[in-house]
Amino acid sequence: MIDIDVALEAIRSRTDELDRFTVDLHEALGSVLAEDIVADIDSPPHDKAIVDGYALRAADVRAGSGTFRVVERIVAGDNPHLEVTEGTCSQIMTGAPMPGGADAVVMWEETAATHNNSPASFLGGAMPTSVTVGEQLVRSGQNIMRQAASFAVGEKMASRGQVITPPLVGVLAEVGRGVVDVVRRPKVAVLATGDELVECRTRPAAGQIRNTNGPMLQALATVCGADCADLGIARDTHKSLRQFIEQGLAADVLLISGGVSAGVLDLVPSVLKELGVEQVFHKVRVKPGKPIWFGKQQTPVKRSGCLVFGLPGNPVSGLVCFELFVRPALAKLMGLTATTAQPHAGRLESQYEHHGDRVMYHPAVAHANRTTGWSVKLLPWKGSADLRTMSAANCLAILTGDPPRLEPGDPIEFQFLGGSGLGI
Ligand code: AMP
Ligand code: MG
Numbered sequence: 001m002i003d004i005d006v007a008l009e010a011i012r013s014r015t016d017e018l019d020r021f022t023v024d025l026h027e028a029l030g031s032v033l034a035e036d037i038v039a040d041i042d043s044p045p046h047d048k049a050i051v052d053g054y055a056l057r058a059a060d061v062r063a064g065s066g067t068f069r070v071v072e073r074i075v076a077g078d079n080p081h082l083e084v085t086e087g088t089c090s091q092i093m094t095g096a097p098m099p100g101g102a103d104a105v106v107m108w109e110e111t112a113a114t115h116n117n118s119p120a121s122f123l124g125g126a127m128p129t130s131v132t133v134g135e136q137l138v139r140s141g142q143n144i145m146r147q148a149a150s151f152a153v154g155e156k157m158a159s160r161g162q163v164i165t166p167p168l169v170g171v172l173a174e175v176g177r178g179v180v181d182v183v184r185r186p187k188v189a190v191l192a193t194g195d196e197l198v199e200c201r202t203r204p205a206a207g208q209i210r211n212t213n214g215p216m217l218q219a220l221a222t223v224c225g226a227d228c229a230d231l232g233i234a235r236d237t238h239k240s241l242r243q244f245i246e247q248g249l250a251a252d253v254l255l256i257s258g259g260v261s262a263g264v265l266d267l268v269p270s271v272l273k274e275l276g277v278e279q280v281f282h283k284v285r286v287k288p289g290k291p292i293w294f295g296k297q298q299t300p301v302k303r304s305g306c307l308v309f310g311l312p313g314n315p316v317s318g319l320v321c322f323e324l325f326v327r328p329a330l331a332k333l334m335g336l337t338a339t340t341a342q343p344h345a346g347r348l349e350s351q352y353e354h355h356g357d358r359v360m361y362h363p364a365v366a367h368a369n370r371t372t373g374w375s376v377k378l379l380p381w382k383g384s385a386d387l388r389t390m391s392a393a394n395c396l397a398i399l400t401g402d403p404p405r406l407e408p409g410d411p412i413e414f415q416f417l418g419g420s421g422l423g424i
Helices: 004-012 166-174 213-223 238-248 268-274 315-333
Strands: 020-024 053-056 066-074 088-092 104-107 111-115 118-120 130-133 156-158 179-183 187-193 227-234 253-257 277-282 293-297 307-311 344-348 359-369 373-378 395-399 411-416
Touching (some): 004 277, 004 293, 053 066, 053 130, 156 166, 187 213, 213 227, 253 315, 268 277, 268 293, 268 307, 315 359, 344 395, 359 411, 373 411
Parallel strands (some): 187 253, 253 307
Antiparallel strands (some): 053 088, 053 104, 066 130, 111 118, 277 293, 344 411, 359 373, 395 411
């Protein structure tokens, strides 16, 4: 039995980033960038007004007020034609380029406009002929966003290894990237094993249970951004396992549920060995999840061999092992820079007593407390088969057994389920 850190390192060192390819921007969401992105233009591309109003020379508003002749109307998308000179201004709309000579914009709400000496409205009708700026101090640069204030041409906008989130899709569009290089998504095959299993649409007969893990593992891998294939249920016979596993080894990752404990029908490790999958480790000091098996397919062809995770059949054990070991492997395959979840610090709400020498990942709910930070409540969990309680958890409390007894308010670490803000 090995420690979690040792297992993680063994997985990490055998996991290589997948190949890259070019996709259309509208298909890139959720993938990981395989290239650094550089700006091809300045943003904004010109000095622009950030309010609707009048562009003028700040120094002309002497003694806090002044009247200006309006020379031009500039809307977003226009190019200004006329210079603003002493005593003149241009009517300007949000986003429009600043005219030469002007160094400030006064909001129209702070002005009184006239058209041939009659009061004029800002929006409707003809352009005002003159405008009076009320009592106020006008600063040079007021209500202007300078050219390249957001970013300048040549500036790095995003880095290889970043997840393409919705805002990043916008940024990529802003710098003209209609296509982008991303890392290929991993193909994950999911295989449930067990003579007792029936598929979820079937009502189990005596001695049977429904296949919970197949759909759950598929869902977990899909949320991570993998391309998932369900292989169905293999029976606990050499022949059945061999047939299904052989098929699953075509994927980048094969997740097998069940058949890796110490029972007489736990044939998975021996079938994997027969099919050329080298065992890297079997059994980790973690609770639940101790029987986890990990190996890598030896392959003569020029492609990285399939990573095989033999996950314990008990659903919560399988889920915890996915969170701890499979998720970081998928993150690395997908090219993410940050691949392991960072634990958070919190305070335990209730008493806890540790038994045994394995690190316990206990279903829990963490909620933010304004004064004391994260408060972690252990759920009344009934063990590895109790997926229902697990489904109410938002995190796993990490209970190391050091010290063996914890009191309410004691510091503990926990990790959120469903990733760590990595985007997977
Ligand atoms: P195993 O790891 O195959 O020894 O299975 C351990 C426990 O998990 C047994 O009680 C199995 O019935 C149960 N189990 C195995 N596979 C599944 C599955 N796909 N869905 C739900 N429970 C399972
Ligand atoms: Mg079994």
